[in-house]
Amino acid sequence: MISAPLSRRGFLAGVGGLGVAGILGACATGSDDSTGGASSTLTLQSSLSDADPKAALTKVVEGYTKTKVTLNTIAIETFRAQLPTYLNSGNPPDVMTWYAGSVARDYASKGFLLDVSDLWSGSGPCANFSPALKDLSTADGKQIFVPTNYYWWGVFYRKSAFQEWGVTPPTTWDEFIAVCKTIKSKGVAPLSMGTGSTPWVASGWFDYLNLRINGADFHRELLAGKHPFDGPEVKAVMDHYRQLVEFIDPKGRSYSWQDAVTPLASKKAGMYLIGAFITTAMPSDSVDDIDFFRVPIIDPSVPVAEEAPTDGYFASAKSRNVSGAKDLLTYLASAPAQQQFIQLSKSSNLPTSSQVDTSTFAPLVQKGIKLLNESKSITQFFNRDSSDELQTTADTALTKFLDSPGDVNKILTEWQASAKKVLGS
C-alpha cells in the first residue's frame, strides 16, 4: 500500500520532469537555430502557402543536393508581420521569398539585406536578366534581390464570346469604349471586377489609367508621395475611370477577384483587367478560350508601360552563411529551377532568365512575354510600388468612388489626407 502512492508520486515527478524538459526544449529551439546548423543546413523561409506553388517549390528545393535545405512555409500574413524579425535575428533564415518593389528597397536602405551584386555580374545567374529587372532589384547601387518569375496584367476576355458579340480587341480608348457599349447592348456587363473582399483589384484600372495618361515616372513619383492625389493629373485619371463605371458589373462589389472570374467564364461579363494569375481561377474547359489585350493607349505620346509584378528571393545582411545563401540563390535563379517551378506551380508566370526555353509554354504566356518585351517601362502594382498601408487608402478611395463617382473631388481630397498621414509616418 505504501509503494503505490510512492510510485504514483514518482510517476508524477517523471511527468513533471518531462514537462520541464519540454519547456526547456521549447526555449532551446531559438538557440538551436543560432548555434547549430549554420553550415550543415540552409533554411528557406517561404510565403508560398497555396497548394500548387508550395508543392512546386518543395520539388525545386529537393533538386538542390549540395546542402540540406529546410523549407519553412508560412502564411503570407504571418510572414509579412514576421519578416523584420527574420531579417534582424541573430541567425536569420538563409533565403526568404519576397517581391521586388519599394518594401524590399526600404529594407535595403536600412542595411538589412544581403548585397548580392556578384550574382548579377560576370557569370552570375542573374547576369543575363533584363536591365529593367536589374533596375528593379537595385537599391543604392547594389543588387539586393533575385527575381525568379513575374507575370503580366492585361484585359482578359473569352475569344468565343467576342466572336458571338462581333467585337474585336480594341487598341485605343475610343475603340475600347465602343466595345464596352456594344457588349452592354447585348445585355452583358462589359467589365467584371471583384472589389468585395479584394478591393485592391480596383487599383488595377487606376494604375493603368495613370500609366497611360501621366506615364510611369509620374506614377512612381505619385506613389512615393511626390505628387498629390487631389492634383489635376489624378483628376484626369479619375475622369477616365468615371467613363468606365457604368460598364463595370455592379455585382462585382460583393465578389472577390476569384468570384468575379465566374461571370467572365459564363459569358455574363465581357472583360476583366487582372493579372495573368486569372488562369488559375478559370474553369479548365474554358482556359484555352482565354485571351487578353493590352490596356488601350490613351495618349500615344506617353511611353507604353505595363504592370509586371516580380517575385523572387532575398537574404539577410546578417546571414551567417553568406556563401551558402548565395549558392542557394544561384540555384533558385538558374534556368532549370525557374522552369521547373513555373511549370509545377501551374501558373502563367514568366521566367526572368532568358535561358529558359519558353517554346513549350502556352501561347497565352508567349503573348505575355511579347507584351512585356514591347513595353518601355515596367511597374509592379500599387502596393508593391508603395506599401500595403498606402494600398488601403487607395482601396477606401476607389471603392467609395465606384459607389458614388459624383463625389470624386471630395474622395480625392480625403485620399490625399490619408495618404499624407501614411507617407508622413
Next chain:
Amino acid sequence: MTVASPRRTGLRRVPAVVWAFLLIPAAVEVAMVFWPALNSFYLSVTKWNGLGAAQPVGLDNFRELASDDVFLGALKNNVIWAVGFGGLSVLGGLALAVALNRPRRGVGLYRSAIYLPMVFSLAVTGLFWRVQYQPDGTINTLLGAIGLDSVETQWLANPDTALYAVLVAAVWRQVGYVMVLYLAGLKSTDPTLDDASAMDGAGPWQRFRYVTWPQLRGVNTVVFAVTVIDSLRTFDIVWAMTQGGPYHSSELLSTYMFQQGFTFLNLGYASAIAVVIFALALIFIITYLVRATKEET
C-alpha cells in the same frame, strides 16, 4: 497564534511535486501571457515597426487615435455591435428557451437544430453567410420571390447594411448557445412556484416576469459575461465576411487593430488600440462585478 502555526506547517508540508505543478504553469502563464500583455502596454507609448528598438513617443498614439476617423468609426461600430449582438442573442435565446422548455413531441429536434450553428467556427459561419448574401444568393432570391425586390441590395457591399448583415450572421450562431444556457437555467427553476402563481391567477407574462425571471439570476451572470466577452473579442466573423469593408464601414476595434499591427506593422499604434479594447473590457467587467457582489450581500 494557535490557528496560524498549523497553517504555516501545513504550507511547509506541501510536497515539492505539488510546488512544481503550481510553479511551472505559473511561470509559463507569466512568460507567455502576462509578460507579452505588459509589453503591449509599453509598446502603446512607442512607435515601432518591428525593426530595431521601439522609440518612445509618449501619448502620441492615443492622441492620434482621438483624431483617427477610422478608429472612431470602429469604436461606434463596436458599441452598435455590443448592443446588437448582446441584445438580440439574449432576447432571441431567452425567447427560444421559454418556447422550447416544455416537453412536446419533436422539441428535441428543434433544440438541436437551433443549437447546430454553434458547432461551426465563426470563420465557417462567416463564409456560409457570405454565400447567402451574394447578389444572386439565397437572401436576395427569397426577397425577390416574395415580391420584395425593392429591399434587395448587396448586403455586404453596401456600407449602410454591411455591419448589420454580419451582426445577423453572428447572432444566428450565438442564439442557440444562449438558448441552451437558459434552458439549463429554466430546468433548475421550481415548477411548483409557477403552478402556485398560476393558481393565484397570474397571467403568463406575470408568471415569467415575477416568478421565473428572478430565479434565472445565476444564469444571467453567465450569459452576461459570455456575451460581453464574445462581443468585444469578435474578429473572425467580420474578417471572414467583410474585412471591415466596404471602406471601413464594418470595421471593429479588433479588425482595425489587426490591420494596423499585422498588415501595416504599426505595432505601437496597434498596441494603443489593444489598450483601449482592454480598458473597455475592464470597465464592463468591473461595473458588472461590483453590481453582482452588491446584489449578493
